Amino acid sequence: MADHQPENEPLVEVRDLKVYFPVLAGVLRRKVGEVKAVDKVSLDIMQGETLGLVGESGCGKTTAGRAILRLNDITDGTVKIKGKYIHKSSLKEIRKIRPTMQMIFQDPQESLNPRMTVSAIISEPLTEHQNLSKKEREERVFDLMDSVGLNRDFATRYPHEFSGGQRQRIGIARALALNPELIVCDEPIAALDVSIQAQVVNLLEDLQEERNLTYLFISHDLGMVRHIATRVAVMYLGQIVEIGKSESLYSSPLHPYTEALLSAVPEADPEIERTRKAIVLSGDVPSPANPPEGCNFCNRCPKAFDICHKVEPTLTEIEPGRFVSCHLYNG
Amino acid sequence: MAEDISPVLSVKDLKVVFSTRKGEVHAVNTINFDLNSGELLGVVGESGSGKSVTMMSLLGLLPSPPARINGGTVSFEGKDLLKVNPKEIRKIRGGEIGFIFQDPMTSLNPVFSVGFQIMEPLKKHMGLTGRKAQDRALELLDLVGIPDPKKRFKDYPHQFSGGMRQRVMIAIALACDPKLLIADEPTTALDVTIQAQILELVRDLRKKLGMAIIWITHDLGVIAGIATRVIVMYAGQIVEQANVEELFANPQHPYTKALIGTIPAVRGERAKRLNSIRGQAPTTLREPHFCSFHPRCDFAFDKCTSINPQLIEQRKNHLVACHLFEDKGVTVG
Numbered sequence: 117m118a119d120h121q122p123e124n125e126p127l128v129e130v131r132d133l134k135v136y137f138p139v140l141a142g143v144l145r146r147k148v149g150e151v152k153a154v155d156k157v158s159l160d161i162m163q164g165e166t167l168g169l170v171g172e173s174g175c176g177k178t179t180a181g182r183a184i185l186r187l188n189d190i191t192d193g194t195v196k197i198k199g200k201y202i203h204k205s206s207l208k209e210i211r212k213i214r215p216t217m218q219m220i221f222q223d224p225q226e227s228l229n230p231r232m233t234v235s236a237i238i239s240e241p242l243t244e245h246q247n248l249s250k251k252e253r254e255e256r257v258f259d260l261m262d263s264v265g266l267n268r269d270f271a272t273r274y275p276h277e278f279s280g281g282q283r284q285r286i287g288i289a290r291a292l293a294l295n296p297e298l299i300v301c302d303e304p305i306a307a308l309d310v311s312i313q314a315q316v317v318n319l320l321e322d323l324q325e326e327r328n329l330t331y332l333f334i335s336h337d338l339g340m341v342r343h344i345a346t347r348v349a350v351m352y353l354g355q356i357v358e359i360g361k362s363e364s365l366y367s368s369p370l371h372p373y374t375e376a377l378l379s380a381v382p383e384a385d386p387e388i389e390r391t392r393k394a395i396v397l398s399g400d401v402p403s404p405a406n407p408p409e410g411c412n413f414c415n416r417c418p419k420a421f422d423i424c425h426k427v428e429p430t431l432t433e434i435e436p437g438r439f440v441s442c443h444l445y446n447g
Numbered sequence: 448m449a450e451d452i453s454p455v456l457s458v459k460d461l462k463v464v465f466s467t468r469k470g471e472v473h474a475v476n477t478i479n480f481d482l483n484s485g486e487l488l489g490v491v492g493e494s495g496s497g498k499s500v501t502m503m504s505l506l507g508l509l510p511s512p513p514a515r516i517n518g519g520t521v522s523f524e525g526k527d528l529l530k531v532n533p534k535e536i537r538k539i540r541g542g543e544i545g546f547i548f549q550d551p552m553t554s555l556n557p558v559f560s561v562g563f564q565i566m567e568p569l570k571k572h573m574g575l576t577g578r579k580a581q582d583r584a585l586e587l588l589d590l591v592g593i594p595d596p597k598k599r600f601k602d603y604p605h606q607f608s609g610g611m612r613q614r615v616m617i618a619i620a621l622a623c624d625p626k627l628l629i630a631d632e633p634t635t636a637l638d639v640t641i642q643a644q645i646l647e648l649v650r651d652l653r654k655k656l657g658m659a660i661i662w663i664t665h666d667l668g669v670i671a672g673i674a675t676r677v678i679v680m681y682a683g684q685i686v687e688q689a690n691v692e693e694l695f696a697n698p699q700h701p702y703t704k705a706l707i708g709t710i711p712a713v714r715g716e717r718a719k720r721l722n723s724i725r726g727q728a729p730t731t732l733r734e735p736h737f738c739s740f741h742p743r744c745d746f747a748f749d750k751c752t753s754i755n756p757q758l759i760e761q762r763k764n765h766l767v768a769c770h771l772f773e774d775k776g777v778t779v780g
Binding site for chain 2: 172173279281282309310311312313314315317318321336338339340342343363366376377378379380381382383384385386387388389392394396397400401
């Protein structure tokens with residue numbers, strides 16, 4: 117993929133990433149097929165930007181995010197972070213790079229150990245990766261709690277004593293502990309109430325500005341992604357169907373799936389709602405173990421024609437920085 | 448909607464408390480509303496605001512203990528639903544009042560076929576048997592847009608996708624031609640393209656069948672598109688009630704305003720920074736003698752900490768519970 121800003125080396129470069137899960141059957145657990153959770157995904161994440169990764173459940177967005185951090189095994193393809201290929205690195209080598217890449221999880225309830233105090237949770241990465249004295253570590257934990265807006269007095273409390281929004285702040289503080297450059301945010305606001313979502317997103321934006329963080333923001337909330345992301349990648353059935361600058365992608369979606377997806381989002385405004393015409397897609401997302409022949413989207417696409425059922429389209433740059441994987445634009 | 452027609456459902460001074468180790472939680476605190484026939488009443492609020500508890504209490508679905516109805520009346524078809532005996536309410540549930548829950552997987556029984564589960568209310572409530580029940584069930588599957596109903600009739604819930612399961616739930620809820628349909632976050636577990644399908648279906652069914660619907664959700668976007676009237680709940684109380692256009696065009700209560708302001712739009716102007724509401728929703732461990740929203744409200748003044756505001760009609764059919772409006776003509780921000 118050509119860079120839209122050639123002078124700017126991307127922080128993350130993913131090429132043809134594949135994550136396949138085997139389907140086992142029978143007494144001998146023989147492999148009878150595979151689920152192509154992520155299939156030939158290529159993307160760049162530039163230093164300091166937020167790349168939004170959107171798609172419906174099961175499209176592979178979380179798996180892709182985890183694979184980039186090597187939290188899932190990669191079947192094929194390359195991942196380069198800060199100029200270093202990590203897709204084949206041993207776990208020992210990965211461990212050395214981990215401080216630069218962190219993750220914020222969806223459910224703050226399940227991603228925090230209920231038996232650890234807040235200060236123990238936040239300082240765990242520090243004890244694992246850095247040699248700090250007890251005093252220094254404590255100081256660092258307090259700093260982190262300040263920067264995510266948690267009261268220092270809560271350091272000795274346990275996760276169950278906090279609300280969802282506060283728990284997510286603990287998770288963010290933990291992710292920030294080692295001064296990472298890249299943070300993969302996997303549906304960080306999905307479990308939160310509307311009024312709290314805005315608090316957390318504003319915090320993420322502030323932190324990004326302060327610390328020059330790079331985010332991969334995985335979400336199914338299209339409104340929130342539009343708000344936070346610089347560029348957006350849309351996934352369908354394990355593949356990226358469209359990537360582009362946030363504004364242009366939302367104002368003029370090119371891929372029929374992106375178009376349908378955006379048209380389906382209801383707006384909190386009855387005036388708009390009365391005239392909004394959602395493109396209602398027929399049917400459901402096919403199983404990634406058995407994708408249709410040709411284009412993955414061909415059996416639900418309102419604009420499909422002959423070639424779509426035969427040939428798989430490739431992600432092509434049709435405007436600077438705008439990539440679409442659709443036969444409609446390949447001619 | 449003509450106003451002289453008596454409402455389908457009328458809730459007066461409903462109070463529900465839960466006994467917990469920390470004391471009694473006032474989950475629903477003096478709720479009043481009417482529902483007219485053909486209306487789609489949207490109930491919005493965040494988790495813990497009491498929207499589901501209110502609707503569950505209407506039909507005796509709350510486990511008691513810990514829940515206890517602490518007063519009020521719910522009139523439906525000339526009966527007080529809070530006073531009828533369990534046998535009678537069982538007749539109403541699934542008969543005259545249909546239900547759709549959030550998660551279609553956990554609300555369908557995995558060991559019975561979909562056809563059997565649709566026929567169940569038909570047998571229980573309408574006395575249909577054999578062939579007749581089956582024909583009606585097939586008709587219902589067709590009505591909710593399940594392709595090839597004859598083939599899918601004997602399938603089990605796990606053979607359906609999330610959206611299709613929700614369609615089955617809707618078919619079951621509609622089986623006995625209910626006068627009232629209560630839908631509790633029916634599209635929350637679904638993807639947006641599937642949500643669009645279900646919303647389309649409900650709009651369609653409403654036109655065809657004309658029942659009254661109560662639609663509980665936290666998604667203001669869904670409400671804007673489907674509701675005719677909206678109730679906004681906060682900490683177990685109704686803070687605002689108005690027709691949908693009026694509510695979104697002229698939100699009055701600071702909470703409603705803030706809530707609408709926190710949602711990033713997919714279309715039109717992109718906000719530079721999201722408005723957020725500071726703090727978090729309170730637990731209602733005592734019956735509030737103050738406005739529950741005052742710790743998070745930018746406009747709170749001394750009265751807000753000492754008196755619980757009443758729901759008062761500020762404009763025609765627009766009710767607000769806020770001290771700012773007691774002297775008319777004051778507008779927020």
